[in-house]
Amino acid sequence: MxxxxxxxxxxxxxxxxxxxxxxxxxxxxxxxxxxxxxxxxxxxxxxxxxxxxxxxxxxxxxxxxxxxxxxxxxxxxxxxxxxxxxxxxxxLPELPEDKFYFHEIIGFDVIDAEHGNIGKIVSINDTTSQALFEIDKDGKQILIPMNDEFIQKLDKKNKLIKVITPEGLVDLYLN
Incomplete structure (x- = not known):
């Protein structure tokens, strides 16, 4: 193993x-x-x-x-x-549909309310005080805090996480 x-x-x-x-x-x-x-x-x-x-x-x-x-x-x-x-x-114990283990969401698409699809989760950075989604968008890295207030919906079946990010956060990485 x-x-x-x-x-x-x-x-x-x-x-x-x-x-x-x-x-x-x-x-x-x-x-x-x-x-x-x-x-x-x-x-x-x-x-x-x-x-x-x-x-x-x-x-x-x-x-x-x-x-x-x-x-x-x-x-x-x-x-x-x-x-x-x-x-x-x-x-691992089974989790409710709205919860996830970090390893489960690698490869999920992240859909932002303002920007649409902002990329795929490539890893979770949990070495900081606030765990972060590490997202790849066409070779650019986007970091979004794993905050319950930002996560709008988890769709395990379609491998999607819908988020509402603070204004300007995604723009920092894309511009």
Whole structure:
């Protein structure tokens, strides 16, 4: 399985006990969704390695305390600290029709209320305080904040996102 077929779940941030337990910092708004997993994929040397989970439960809200099969010592757990944890995309919970995961909307056309089709979403920049749609319009990059007030309609079936952008925002990129 490749990273493209997976989503980032979190990072192993520490060991918990001398019995090989680890703490996974979950990157989710609903950590309780991930307490009953059978296995996860851990990134080692750019490969995703499956690990089966013996037991897990939430520890201090967004930390998942997990015991993996065959990780039985503090030293084994120490080797895992700092690694990223993934799950297959098929394990993502179903979202309502008006919500989306970032990976789902890559390739969607963006229709602006004033300018019409302003291009295709090529990626999402979530490294800033406000996530941004990165849109390609004939080789020009357009950045639009992913703000609920700007998103008018999401049409997954036709791969469209209709937006109402602040006056002048799109013009900054097109002129």
């Amino acid at each position: 490749t990273k493209e077929e997976c989503f980032y779940l979190g990072r192993i941030v520490g060991k918990f006990s001398f019995k090989g337990e680890v703490l996974i910092k979950l990157d989710t708004d609903e950590p309780e969704t991930y307490t009953e997993m059978e296995s996860v994929l851990v990134e080692y040397n750019e490969n995703l390695v499956p690990f089966f989970i013996e037991r897990s439960y939430l520890h201090k809200s967004t930390l998942l305390r997990a015991k993996f099969e065959d990780i039985d010592t503090e030293e084994d757990a120490e080797d895992m600290v700092g690694t990223d944890v993934y799950l297959p995309l098929t394990m």
